[in-house]
Amino acid sequence: MPISKARKVELVLSDLGRRYLGADPLAPDSTALARITAETEDPFKVLIGTILSQRTRDEMTEVASRQLFARYSTPRALARADVRDVQRRIKPVGFYRQKARKLREVSRVLLDRHGGKVPSTYEELIELPQVGPKTANCVLVYGYGLQALPIDTHCHRIPNRLGLIRTKTPEETEKALARIVPREYWVNVNEWFVRFGKEVCKPIGPRCGECGFTSFCAYYRERGKG
Secondary structure (H helix, E strand, C coil): CCCHHHHHHHHHHHHHHHHHCCCCCCCCCCCHHHHCCCCCCCCCHHHHHHHHCCCCCHHHHHHHHHHHHHHCCCCCHHHCCCCHHHHHHHHCCCCCHHHHHHHHHHHHHHHHCCCCCCCCHHHCCCCCCCHHHHHHHHHHHHHHHHCCCCCCHHHHHHHHCCCCCCCCCCCHHHHHHHCCCCHHHHCCCCHHHHHHHHHCCCCCCHHHHCCCCCCHHHHHHHHHHH
């Protein structure tokens, strides 16, 4: 008997919850649901770090962020920075010259329009230079602990591979997941899919033998067995 989409979503959330929370958040009387929160950090660092991460591998983003924040850790400091020094510090990331100018620009906008504070609403965030839906949602989740759905390459790839959704763009994926994933889990969906995507459901050479979703995974059914 075919598994319904709702049941597939439940199985995915239960499995990922057990993997990364240590307990099934969907189990009756489970205390795991109370632990579904994001580990937050300085919203400014989340904003800048996410801009740096655009079209860049995570390892390079971490190096560049560490070097940048060692000198410029506030909007005021970065707004006044020498762009050549910013370029030097963020050189590990892609398009570092363009990003250096944009980072200084967004810092100045934060000072001019928001008193140096990173906004906590999607509508205000999306108006900032170099901020798209993913960056805005990352700030909401990891900067403020609010329910949102940041969609990166893992969050787009995995639900489509599993057959939970059929979308072509991150924007479509965000809307599709919002319809099928209960809101109380949104704050953890990005983290869970990112970790699962790095450890198991890799872009190339996914480790299907370590996955608990092969009974209904569209990718495994169509290609994995071959």
